[in-house]
Structures are given as C-alpha cells and as structure tokens.
Amino acid sequence: MDAMSRLISLLKQLPGVGEKTATRLVFHILSSSRDYGHALAQSVADVVERVRPCKQCGNLSETSPCRICTDPKRDPTVICVVEKVQDLLAIENTHEHRGLYHVLPGTLSPLEGRGPEQIRIHELLDRLEKDVVEIIVATSSSVEGEATALYIKKLVDSRGIRVSRIASGIPVGGELEYTDRGTIGRALSGRREM
Amino acid sequence: MHVKKINLIGFRNLKEQVVELADGLNLLVGNNGQGKTNFLEAVYLMATLRSFKSSSVRDVIRFGEDEAEVSGEIASREVPVKLRVRLKGSVRKLWVGQRSIHSAREFLGRLRVVAFTPDDLAMIKGGPSLRRKFLDRAAFLFDSQHLARVKNFNHALKSRNRLLKERKRADRDLIDSFSQAMAEDGARVSKTRLEVLRRLRGETERIVEEMIPEMSAVSVSFEPGWYIGADGSKDSLLEQIRSNLEQDLRRGQTCLGPQQDDFEISMGQNSARRFASQGQQRTVAVALLLAVVREVVADGGARPVILLDDVSSELDAARRKILFEQVVDLGGQVLITTTDEGMVADLRERKIWKFIVDDGRIEPEREK
Numbered sequence: 402m403d404a405m406s407r408l409i410s411l412l413k414q415l416p417g418v419g420e421k422t423a424t425r426l427v428f429h430i431l432s433s434s435r436d437y438g439h440a441l442a443q444s445v446a447d448v449v450e451r452v453r454p455c456k457q458c459g460n461l462s463e464t465s466p467c468r469i470c471t472d473p474k475r476d477p478t479v480i481c482v483v484e485k486v487q488d489l490l491a492i493e494n495t496h497e498h499r500g501l502y503h504v505l506p507g508t509l510s511p512l513e514g515r516g517p518e519q520i521r522i523h524e525l526l527d528r529l530e531k532d533v534v535e536i537i538v539a540t541s542s543s544v545e546g547e548a549t550a551l552y553i554k555k556l557v558d559s560r561g562i563r564v565s566r567i568a569s570g571i572p573v574g575g576e577l578e579y580t581d582r583g584t585i586g587r588a589l590s591g592r593r594e595m
Numbered sequence: 596m597h598v599k600k601i602n603l604i605g606f607r608n609l610k611e612q613v614v615e616l617a618d619g620l621n622l623l624v625g626n627n628g629q630g631k632t633n634f635l636e637a638v639y640l641m642a643t644l645r646s647f648k649s650s651s652v653r654d655v656i657r658f659g660e661d662e663a664e665v666s667g668e669i670a671s672r673e674v675p676v677k678l679r680v681r682l683k684g685s686v687r688k689l690w691v692g693q694r695s696i697h698s699a700r701e702f703l704g705r706l707r708v709v710a711f712t713p714d715d716l717a718m719i720k721g722g723p724s725l726r727r728k729f730l731d732r733a734a735f736l737f738d739s740q741h742l743a744r745v746k747n748f749n750h751a752l753k754s755r756n757r758l759l760k761e762r763k764r765a766d767r768d769l770i771d772s773f774s775q776a777m778a779e780d781g782a783r784v785s786k787t788r789l790e791v792l793r794r795l796r797g798e799t800e801r802i803v804e805e806m807i808p809e810m811s812a813v814s815v816s817f818e819p820g821w822y823i824g825a826d827g828s829k830d831s832l833l834e835q836i837r838s839n840l841e842q843d844l845r846r847g848q849t850c851l852g853p854q855q856d857d858f859e860i861s862m863g864q865n866s867a868r869r870f871a872s873q874g875q876q877r878t879v880a881v882a883l884l885l886a887v888v889r890e891v892v893a894d895g896g897a898r899p900v901i902l903l904d905d906v907s908s909e910l911d912a913a914r915r916k917i918l919f920e921q922v923v924d925l926g927g928q929v930l931i932t933t934t935d936e937g938m939v940a941d942l943r944e945r946k947i948w949k950f951i952v953d954d955g956r957i958e959p960e961r962e963k
Binding site: 510516517544547549552582583584 | 766779
C-alpha cells in the first residue's frame with residue numbers, strides 16, 4: 402500500500418471520518434507546508450508516548466498525579482465523580498468546580514460485566530481516607546448512571562461524607578414551554594427550596 | 596390523521612421506493628415473505644421508533660447494508676408534518692420537517708398508530724408477556740413516555756437478575772442499587788398499565804356483548820405483579836422488592852414487580868383463558884383492539900392509523916366481518932395485510948385501495 406492510501410485508511414478508522422473526509426484531509430495535509438505535516442505527525446507521536454491516566458484521579462495527563470490533582474489552589478475536600486475524561490473536561494470548562502475529580506471508566510453494568518472492581522470504585526474509597534467532606538456524583542442519567550450513583554452513596558454514607566448528585570432539568574436559557582415533558586418532570590421532582 | 600406518502604431506503608427486504616397511501620382502507624395482498632409485514636413495521640417505526648417484530652430496532656436495517664431510512668408525509672387537519680428516521684449502525688437520527696431532532700421525546704406522538712398482529716389475537720390464551728406487550732403499546736398512545744419507561748425498567752430488571760445469579764457471592768449493595776433503579780420507573784409503568792386497562796374495560800365489555808350476545812358477562816381486571824395499593828408509589832415498590840431479596844437470591848431472579856403484571860378476562864365466574872372457546876378468546880382480543888381505537892378517538896386526538904397484520908385468516912367469517920366493519924366505520928386510515936383476498940370479500944361494497952406486494956415492491960393495483 403502506498404503512503405497516501407495508508408494514511409487514508411488510518412484516518413478512516415477515526416469516529417465520524419469516512420472515505421471522502423479522509424481523502425480530503427490527506428490532500429489538505431499535502432497542500433499545506435511541510436512543517437505542518439511534520440508537526441502533526443510529531444504531535445500524534447507525543448500524545449501516544451506521553452499522555453497517561455493519572456494514578457490518583459484517572460484524568461489523562463502528561464504527569465501523574467495530574468495538573469489538577471497537584472494544583473494547590475484546588476479544594477481537595479470535594480471530589481467530583483465522572484464517567485469519562487470528556488465529562489471532566491466539560492465540567493472544567495464551566496470553572497464552577499474548584500475541587501478534584503475521580504474518573505470511573507464507565508458505569509456499573511452487570512449486563513456488560515462491569516462491577517465495582519472494573520470501574521475504580523475502591524480507588525475512590527481509598528481517597529476518602531484523606532479529609533474529603535463531599536462527593537459530587539456527575540454520572541449520566543441512564544439506568545446504569547443512576548445505579549452507579551446510588552451504589553457510591555451506599556458505600557460512602559456510613560463515613561459521614563456528604564454525597565450529592567448533579568441536577569438534571571431545564572437547560573439555562575431554555576424556554577419551559579418548549580421543553581419535553583420528561584425533562585420538566587425531572588426538573589420538578591428535583592426542585593430546591595429558595 | 597393519515598400517512599400520505601412513505602419513502603423507504605434499506606428497510607428489511609423492501610426495495611427503495613415511494614408508496615402513496617389512501618386515507619381510507621388500504622389492502623396489501625401478497626404471499627408470505629414478500630414484505631407486507633415489513634411495510635407495516637416501517638409505518639410503526641415512524642410512530643414509535645420501535646420494531647414490532649424484533650426487540651432491537653437495528654434489525655430493520657437490511658442485511659449487508661449500513662443504514663435504513665423511513666420517511667413519511669403525515670397528513671392531518673391540524674398539523675401536516677414530514678417525519679424522517681434514519682438508522683445507521685446503532686446511531687439514530689430524526690427529523691421533523693427539515694429540523695433535526697435530538698430527543699425521541701420530542702419526535703414521538705406526532706403519528707399515532709394502533710397495530711394488531713396474530714400475537715395479539717392469541718393474547719388471551721397465551722402467556723402474560725403477550726398481554727403486557729399489548730397493554731404497553733396501548734399505553735403508549737395515551738402517554739408517549741411509557742415505552743421508554745418500560746425499556747429503562749427492563750434494563751434495570753435484567754441487570755438485577757444478572758447480579759442475583761451470583762447468589763451467595765452477590766454484592767448486596769450493588770443489587771440494591773439496581774432495585775432502586777427498577778423502582779424508579781417500575782412503579783409508574785404498572786400504574787400506567789392499570790390506568791389504561793381501566794379506560795379500556797368498559798368499552799371492551801360492551802363490544803364483546805355486541806359481538807356475542809349469548810356470551811355471559813365479560814369482565815376485565817388488572818393483576819399487578821406487586822401490591823400496588825392506593826398510591827402505588829416507587830417507595831412502596833422498592834420496599835416490596837427489598838423485602839423479597841432472600842427469595843430472589845435463592846431463585847436467581849426478581850420474583851415480584853411490574854415484570855409480573857397481567858390482566859384477567861372472566862366470563863361470569865370463569866376465566867376466559869381456561870374456559871372460553873378459541874373463537875370467544877379471539878373475539879375478546881378483537882374487542883380490546885377496538886376499545887383501544889375508540890378510546891384514542893375519545894381522548895380527543897386525531898384518529899389513529901390502524902395496522903392489521905395478517906389477522907384475517909385467524910378469525911372466522913362472522914368475526915372477521917365485525918372487525919373489518921367496525922374498523923372501517925371508525926373512518927380513519929387502515930392498512931390490512933393478507934395472503935388471501937377472499938378474506939376481505941365482506942368489504943366488497945366499500946372503497947378499497949389495493950396494493951400488490953411482491954419481492955419487496957409495493958405496487959398499487961390498476962383500477963379495474
């Protein structure tokens with residue numbers, strides 16, 4: 402296989418990239434400067450070589466513990482539990498959470514053979530030995546995401562640590578009248594006192 | 596409300612084509628395996644985003660193809676709309692008109708369909724799962740969130756059952772997390788089934804009396820798989836599931852809950868399941884279907900589209916006549932499939948639009 406078709410077939414394995422897009426990307430790389438192509442290749446190699454999961458929280462990082470875990474300005478007494486690194490990034494971008502994270506790889510799923518050992522729950526419990534006062538569970542609102550949140554609450558409850566669940570409901574700036582019934586229902590049952 | 600035009604791509608054995616349907620009685624005639632039921636399923640998919648044949652909607656994608664697409668023009672006095680469903684692998688994309696829709700909730704409820712299959716005809720005699728399926732499809736017409744709740748509930752139930760199979764080694768906290776997940780949607784599932792059956796009860800009893808006046812009084816009653824009581828709250832369901840844990844661990848499955856919901860039809864003092872003739876049982880099933888249609892109309896919504904899949908051959912001539920006449924008299928769009936045109940001879944004086952289904956192609960028959 403020549404170099405060009407090899408790159409096309411490699412790019413095609415990426416999510417959302419088909420034959421056409423892959424071909425277009427390769428032509429784009431060839432028509433850009435040589436420096437760009439080399440920088441791209443080098444940076445793919447760097448990512449593969451250097452990025453590792455953080456031993457403490459599971460975030461992807463070039464250092465372990467990661468930048469968030471070692472940041473002295475962050476509050477180590479609050480841990481936010483997420484299903485995947487992308488969710489961590491989404492929460493980071495809000496700048497609303499000043500505590501640390503714990504990334505579970507996925508949710509508890511008996512049907513797919515994922516139990517507490519597979520999703521780093523014991524690592525989470527070990528972290529609670531150090532002065533943690535609150536856990537925010539930010540797993541998804543699917544059956545398995547909810548069950549995971551409930552399970553974490555059961556394990557943590559006896560330790561006198563506060564467990565909270567992120568709210569789900571009407572999006573900010575959303576109009577109530579255009580929101581579907583299921584979401585409004587959830588928002589109503591999860592209302593809070595003012 | 597009726598389906599004016601339907602456009603099919605990569606859907607089961609159906610050829611890529613556009614089919615125009617009439618707002619009235621559409622008869623699809625063809626041998627077995629030519630695509631009649633698949634065509635009804637395509638209509639059903641636009642209404643429910645589910646398949647009525649397989650548990651996974653992905654099965655509708657033709658073998659060897661990547662994607663399937665069904666789109667349809669829905670004519671309705673209030674809101675004519677174009678619906679489009681595309682399935683690619685496990686990804687589903689939806690459009691209403693030109694607008695892409697991200698949540699199923701927003702898509703559902705725009706086309707209302709009542710489907711009736713040979714499985715439904717057998718539901719009185721058959722196992723409880725047939726009756727639950729019928730009830731769930733009926734409930735969906737009144738509450739478009741119902742099937743999604745059933746799906747969540749079943750997922751939680753299966754997960755819990757898998758954990759129970761580990762018996763002594765099972766992690767009880769983990770089981771309890773899934774008990775809570777079951778109760779979350781489960782209580783509502785049973786309550787909705789109960790409410791729907793209450794709505795259908797009076798109408799069903801009346802229709803049976805019209806159809807077989809000599810039959811002793813029929814009554815319909817819900818038999819929940821747990822003690823619903825007055826409030827039927829999720830806390831109450833959870834408490835019941837929890838208190839049954841030891842037994843569940845011994846049996847390796849969840850014994851109590853909405854998965855055991857059922858309903859009973861009795862004739863006088865006797866259970867129709869055990870004492871009615873096959874003909875009487877089928878009459879009751881037909882009456883339940885007609886009750887669904889009447890209740891949906893009474894609910895103030897547009898007339899639903901009625902799909903009758905190959906039920907004619909399972910009924911005797913007299914009952915067939917009543918079913919067809921009643922369905923046609925309701926005045927909405929009806930799609931009937933049959934292998935034998937003689938089955939609809941009773942409807943000869945009515946206006947029928949006939950289609951020939953052959954090797955995945957649906958062609959309107961030329962006017963005689």
